[in-house]
Amino acid sequence: MYKILTLNKISSIGTDCLCPDKYTIVNEEASPDGILLRSASMHEMELPESLKAVARAGAGVNNIPLDKCADQGIVVFNTPGANANAVKELVLCSIFLASRKIVQGINWTQSLNGQEGVAKLVEKGKGDFVGPEIKGKKLGVIGLGAIGTLVANDAVHLGMEVYAYNRTLNANVGLKLNPQIHLTDIETIVKTCDYISLHIALTPETKHMFNADTFNKVKKGVRILNFSRNELVDNEALKKALEDNTVSSYVIDFPTEDVLGVDNIITIPHLGASTPESEDNCAYMAATQIAEYLEKGNIVNSVNYPDCSMAYTGNKRICVLGKGLSVDSITSFVKETGNTISAMVNASKGEYSYTIIDVSENEVKDMSGLKNIAGVTGYRVI
Template sequence: MSEYKIAVVNSSSFGQVFKEHWQELEQIGEVKRFMLPTDIDGKTLAETLHGYNIIIASVTPMFNQEFFDNKDDLLLISRHGIGFNNVDVKAAKAHGTLVTIVPQLVERDSVAENELVNLLTMVRRTVPAAERERAGRYEDRAEFMGNELSGKTFGVIGCGNIGSRVAELFSVFGGQVFIADPDPKAPAGWLKNHNVQHVDLDTLLKNCDYVSLNASLNDGDYHLINADKVALMKDGAYLCNNGRGALIDEDAVLAGVESGKLAGYAADAVEVEPVPADHPFLKNDRILLTPHTSAYTYECLHGMGEKCVSDVKNVIADKPLVRELTSTLA
């Protein structure tokens, strides 16, 4: 194929910070950015991207069976991120389309560190305290009581590439760290070195002061944290989620925060993005939302962009694609 058209779909960051990535693609063919509705149907998506044979894809929209049934020639979908959640990989294969993701190690530190930042920001009520100071209300400072993390009990649900890094960061506070994962990849030596214990989900929820959600999203994990699971949690526990928004039942978590069962909830993802302005989470100062920016570090975005450009170059040169890297735990 001598003519390439590249669509960058719903990624507001690719080629923006590191413009050289966009310029490298322009040396290959026409490049155009598309910002499309997150819930666009597959047929309309295919029609919109007609003629584009390479796609750099963000976390939305859904490249589903309907999309592939209606799409013309498509060589590659290179995810500008980790996970295949929004791509029907089986339909892609039947269509003859290659699908790649950013290796998990590229995002590991960035996402895990952001989760800890969001949790600490919520626990110490940093945002409302700073806003009050900006308003010249120094005398209100006694309203912003927080909690310490040192010596507390931590839980990590999903101990893969990112979850394992979150567990490592939690371990520096000196408390017990529990992980719940049906198939943890961490070796026994790693568990011992970081004071980590493998337990079932209910045991984790009943015992932890701080709980981090890092599971991948599949049929079994949809609304993994629901009303029953919130009821199991320790009174006054904090919950944070840098995985997928649909891992929680938002109504159940909101009810938990409003009742005081949960002391707070911090998340970088919600089930439907972008977050509507009237979302109840935005009206509660015990809930902290960030706009899916866990990967927004210079180091991470550079690595993500490099991988996408490499995917495109390798496809047109008919070279093998690097699909994944293995996490190394020590």
């Protein structure tokens, strides 16, 4: 029986797919086999020795100590694309919010409560909230993951001229894009686009990529949408760019105290994936991935170990996680202990590796010596 600890409320669509004959779902557990979570932070958590896998019902994993997990042989999963449609819809909504001063107009209208002649006041004051249409305007999409690709494609159908950048381009990315989209570089997007939507990961290289120097290069009056991470934008430089109308408006789904109450900054309380459909999709994907790993040893959508899978035949299976580990050292040990290898697959991700070995015997000889091999971070026999 596998014990699964939930650190957040997880949609029953996910937990219900875990067979009750094989899994126990708990809110408190000292020795869980797996953890399901959404936004709860694990950075201060002491990781139990029993823990084999963590599955994040969402894409971002900055709330999970990835390196610490990897070094302890704990595989971390996320659910890329499961919330993509929800975020895309809010991004498209925000293009209109950034253009038409809708939020500002609504707030102003509410301030008229209690006054007489509201209809006349509205007609007199509506001119303060004029904003441009988006049809024919240029949208730059930086990052063509699941969300960025959907935003770019749908913006074409809204009549926008779309420019897009991705750090790496391959046939898989290209096939998903509308052929009308212009693939280009960040510099071109910054200099020419009326709207820029950010869909890239926060890394040391991308932190404050929109800074004072960037704002000196942008098209005058640009509108920026940030549905990735707050730290991609230098907020102090942004506020100066807003003051001199270099930037017309900024929409952020990860607000911090330094952007609250600033004119022409629209702060959304991290609602990108807050739909019942998204929560169901993420929960189901996270639960099925953790089950596939615990029951069959297959890794799909891991962020700290390589994806690595092999068809499960029901034979005994040895799964070995490693860091700087030689595959030969694993196979030699398995053979020396008297096991016959019938099938094997290995994959690497940076310095971390994963090996799946199926053996012919009904019983696997003692594998406890694996832990003494240099580089082995964890192993299991299924």
